[in-house]
Amino acid sequence: MLRFTLSRIGSLVIVLFALSVLIFVVSRFGGGDPVHAYVGGNASPDAIAAARTRLGLDQPVVVQYWDYLTRLLQGDLGLSLSTKRPVADELSSRLPATLELAVVTVILSIVIGLVLARAYSLRGRAGGIIRFVLFSAASAPAFLIATCGLLLFFGQLGWLPVAGRTSYGASSGLSGFYVLDGLLTGNILYAFDALKHLILPATAASLGPGVALARVLADGLDTSLRSGYARTARSLGETESQLLRRHGLRNAAGPVLSLLGVQIGMMLSSLVVVEQIFSWNGLGQYLVTAINAADTNSVATISLLLGAVYVVVNTLVDLGLAVLDPRVRLS
Amino acid sequence: MPHRMRFTALTAGLAVTALALTACSGSTPGTTSTGSSDTTLNLAFLGAISTPDPDSAYDGYELNLVNSAYEGLLDYRPGQAEPKLVGRLATEWEANAGNTEFTFTLREGVTFHDGTPFNADAVKASFDRRVDVDAGPAYMVKGVKDVKIDGDYKVTVTLKSANSSFLDLLASPFGPKMISPAALKEHPWKGEDDNWFATHDAGTGPYTYTGFDPGVSYDLKTYTQYWGDEPGYQDVHFDVVSNMSTVQLQLKKGEVDGLIGYTDSSSFSSLKKVGNLEAYAFPSMQTPTLFVNPKSPELGDDTTRKEFVGGIDFPELTKLALGDTGTSTTQVFPQNLLPESVNQQKISYDEGALADLAGGALQGKTISCGYAESSSSGQALCDNLTAMLNKAGVKADSTGYAAGTYYSGLAKGAGAPDVTFFSGFPDTASPDAWGIVFYTPDGGLDLFGASVPGLADKLAEAATKDDDALYGDAASMVSESAYWYSVANSLGTAVFQKDVTGVEASWNPVITGVLQLASLSPSGD
Numbered sequence: 001m002l003r004f005t006l007s008r009i010g011s012l013v014i015v016l017f018a019l020s021v022l023i024f025v026v027s028r029f030g031g032g033d034p035v036h037a038y039v040g041g042n043a044s045p046d047a048i049a050a051a052r053t054r055l056g057l058d059q060p061v062v063v064q065y066w067d068y069l070t071r072l073l074q075g076d077l078g079l080s081l082s083t084k085r086p087v088a089d090e091l092s093s094r095l096p097a098t099l100e101l102a103v104v105t106v107i108l109s110i111v112i113g114l115v116l117a118r119a120y121s122l123r124g125r126a127g128g129i130i131r132f133v134l135f136s137a138a139s140a141p142a143f144l145i146a147t148c149g150l151l152l153f154f155g156q157l158g159w160l161p162v163a164g165r166t167s168y169g170a171s172s173g174l175s176g177f178y179v180l181d182g183l184l185t186g187n188i189l190y191a192f193d194a195l196k197h198l199i200l201p202a203t204a205a206s207l208g209p210g211v212a213l214a215r216v217l218a219d220g221l222d223t224s225l226r227s228g229y230a231r232t233a234r235s236l237g238e239t240e241s242q243l244l245r246r247h248g249l250r251n252a253a254g255p256v257l258s259l260l261g262v263q264i265g266m267m268l269s270s271l272v273v274v275e276q277i278f279s280w281n282g283l284g285q286y287l288v289t290a291i292n293a294a295d296t297n298s299v300a301t302i303s304l305l306l307g308a309v310y311v312v313v314n315t316l317v318d319l320g321l322a323v324l325d326p327r328v329r330l331s
Numbered sequence: 332m333p334h335r336m337r338f339t340a341l342t343a344g345l346a347v348t349a350l351a352l353t354a355c356s357g358s359t360p361g362t363t364s365t366g367s368s369d370t371t372l373n374l375a376f377l378g379a380i381s382t383p384d385p386d387s388a389y390d391g392y393e394l395n396l397v398n399s400a401y402e403g404l405l406d407y408r409p410g411q412a413e414p415k416l417v418g419r420l421a422t423e424w425e426a427n428a429g430n431t432e433f434t435f436t437l438r439e440g441v442t443f444h445d446g447t448p449f450n451a452d453a454v455k456a457s458f459d460r461r462v463d464v465d466a467g468p469a470y471m472v473k474g475v476k477d478v479k480i481d482g483d484y485k486v487t488v489t490l491k492s493a494n495s496s497f498l499d500l501l502a503s504p505f506g507p508k509m510i511s512p513a514a515l516k517e518h519p520w521k522g523e524d525d526n527w528f529a530t531h532d533a534g535t536g537p538y539t540y541t542g543f544d545p546g547v548s549y550d551l552k553t554y555t556q557y558w559g560d561e562p563g564y565q566d567v568h569f570d571v572v573s574n575m576s577t578v579q580l581q582l583k584k585g586e587v588d589g590l591i592g593y594t595d596s597s598s599f600s601s602l603k604k605v606g607n608l609e610a611y612a613f614p615s616m617q618t619p620t621l622f623v624n625p626k627s628p629e630l631g632d633d634t635t636r637k638e639f640v641g642g643i644d645f646p647e648l649t650k651l652a653l654g655d656t657g658t659s660t661t662q663v664f665p666q667n668l669l670p671e672s673v674n675q676q677k678i679s680y681d682e683g684a685l686a687d688l689a690g691g692a693l694q695g696k697t698i699s700c701g702y703a704e705s706s707s708s709g710q711a712l713c714d715n716l717t718a719m720l721n722k723a724g725v726k727a728d729s730t731g732y733a734a735g736t737y738y739s740g741l742a743k744g745a746g747a748p749d750v751t752f753f754s755g756f757p758d759t760a761s762p763d764a765w766g767i768v769f770y771t772p773d774g775g776l777d778l779f780g781a782s783v784p785g786l787a788d789k790l791a792e793a794a795t796k797d798d799d800a801l802y803g804d805a806a807s808m809v810s811e812s813a814y815w816y817s818v819a820n821s822l823g824t825a826v827f828q829k830d831v832t833g834v835e836a837s838w839n840p841v842i843t844g845v846l847q848l849a850s851l852s853p854s855g856d
Contacts, residue, residue, distance in 0.1 A: 034735060043775060044774070047469065048775070079523055079524055083545065084382040084529070086523075093544070147576070150576070155584075158584070163572050169548070279570070279571065281547045286379075289378060292733065292735075294736070
């Protein structure tokens with residue numbers, strides 16, 4: 001276990017270092033000029049030159065990278081060149097927003113996966129129709145689902161809010177998870193409102209991964225429940241429910257968990273789109289703004305953060321696999 | 332319960348819960364207090380804005396906050412196309428004959444939002460901070476040599492050299508604002524990462540910053556001790572929304588009271604047809620301009636370039652690309668900067684010129700038009716020009732540049748696009764603020780670095796003498812070079828619910844996307 005943990009920490013360090021080099025190179029040689037984003041549209045050449053010096057962009061590239069790396073190691077994420085606020089300040093409000101959406105999206109994906117897995121394995125014409133619908137839903141990109149949801153549930157029905165995380169201003173709670181903060185502070189109305197704001201973006205981001213999980217789970221359950229040990233268990237008197245719980249789900253969980261790890265990585269990408277559509281003030285929306293403004297400090301930091309999240313999630317998936325299936329060894 | 336039944340029950344339960352969650356409240360509570368109200372004006376920013384610090388704000392939309400909370404000595408009269416200087420915190424002003432000394436009589440009875448009385452001390456302190464911050468608009472006060480205080484309410488500003496447009500710099504929407512000396516002392520400039528003024532204000536304006544959730548929402552509240560007329564709305568709330576479709580839906584449903592700027596031609600036309608909305612299009616000095624690359628292998632030659640520019644049907648291009656958001660122009664400098672008689676294009680439209688070029692100088696060549704992806708008008712103009720050229724037999728393509736790569740992409744000489752469209756505006760209503768910036772390589776927005784011999788000197792002489800005839804000569808030189816062609820006058824757009832009044836009297840004659848919010852009020856007021 002210790003060896004596994006150390007190896008994953010080592011991987012994390014290597015991935016982050018490689019990412020930092022890659023991001024730095026792309027940001028400096030990608031053709032963009034962050035100075036214009038910093039000084040504004042009508043800035044004079046003198047103002048641009050002064051800003052270039054102030055930002056250290058007139059230094060040799062090696063010096064710039066060393067400066068960037070040492071500041072990073074000291075926890076100084078630099079200044080957002082477009083909003084002119086420290087990147088750390090920007091992240092402090094946006095990271096919880098994305099995490100809240102991501103957590104709900106993952107939970108919803110799993111729920112959708114579990115519910116639909118059963119529907120997916122139905123026999124006959126009904127099963128065929130359900131499989132067709134699910135396949136279509138899985139093929140639909142998140143932005144399309146988001147836009148349809150927006151037009152229907154806000155534009156036509158008026159049931160759900162369309163933008164932001166709450167109708168009542170930023171949470172005064174500690175976690176930055178608005179639903180949780182509302183519950184912890186006893187403000188049920190606030191929590192309920194935040195939950196309503198979550199429904200459309202989380203559904204748009206979770207439908208695709210949920211259906212994918214359902215398909216893998218349905219296949220796994222099907223294989224498991226037709227296996228020899230399932231027949232033996234039935235002959236020993238286990239009910240279908242017991243069989244499903246004790247053997248079916250456990251044996252089908254491995255591929256599902258592996259897929260979940262991959263899906264979470266992909267989900268981070270789809271959250272960028274979903275946050276943009278629903279004006280969700282998270283990392284995705286910030287990333288889009290930063291890219292458009294050639295705000296290299298912000299882009300670099302978010303990329304590093306997402307890289308780290310990806311490695312950590314996949315490490316957790318490996319641990320989960322080992323717990324579920326003793327045949328899997330962490331070494 | 333058999334597991335199949337349990338499954339069905341679970342599914343039904345989830346469905347019921349979802350329906351209950353969504354339907355039980357009937358309608359969206361909205362953002363803080365959405366929809367029209369008699370006291371709160373709900374507006375939308377389409378995307379993040381820059382820090383609303385009065386000395387670094389240099390993009391545009393953040394001025395809706397800055398210019399509500401701060402005031403300068405002078406201003407331009409809002410709601411009037413022809414720029415007219417009006418006093419804001421100065422009641423009288425006078426320039427000496429050489430335009431090196433400017434004397435201001437200051438308004439009495441004004442207080443800053445922190446309670447500090449406004450007087451002559453604030454002028455120097457505010458100018459000094461702008462120089463300390465040294466952001467884009469710092470140049471506006473860098474020419475100040477001395478600020479002499481003569482009693483509490485009189486100051487004389489001496490410049491290092493003559494500047495006939497100094498008063499315009501003070502009236503510019505980006506111009507220096509008066510800041511409480513007490514606040515400046517308490518929160519001195521230490522850099523952007525420790526900037527109190529990024530989220531607080533200490534101005535004299537009709538509104539004060541109350542709520543800041545950067546990137547999410549901004550709130551303004553009436554300053555009860557304001558010296559001028561009481562604003563029509565007690566509170567103004569801005570939500571940052573990240574896509575146009577969402578804002579359009581919110582406007583149609585009345586959840587947002589207004590959107591200032593942002594709309595492209597198509598969105599604007601669509602919103603004009605919505606019954607509960609009023610769509611406004613105001614004159615401005617924003618001028619979409621064709622820039623021709625002097626190092627272009629295709630258009631670098633003087634004869635070919637002039638024939639090319641003369642062959643473009645600009646009125647038709649304006650109609651196709653800008654629709655209701657722009658009007659065709661025959662002027663060189665933006666409208667209202669110079670008398671029309673001295674500000675006319677010298678290149679006439681030649682209907683057959685493009686076809687001639689297709690069979691001649693441009694045969695087998697391709698004209699590339701580059702635009703900044705962030706500019707909907709730039710893209711529309713490039714796309715429609717490309718179609719126009721292709722129709723005439725000249726091969727052409729249109730390429731978008733991400734905002735961060737646009738300026739550097741245009742600086743690649745022969746490797747840059749042959750032409751681009753850029754929709755710029757002057758900082759002030761002075762031809763000086765346009766000519767030097769756009770038509771000389773040292774100006775900053777001469778995007779391809781085109782240089783016309785003698786033009787920089789002519790513009791400098793015109794600025795020193797403040798002489799329209801000399802500016803007219805410069806306009807002729809610009810036009811005859813065919814390196815630039817002013818395509819249209821952009822109209823500043825705004826869309827409001829019909830029960831919001833005062834919009835017609837609130838727009839700025841220089842730039843688009845900024846309104847004087849204190850002039851707006853609910854109908855009936």
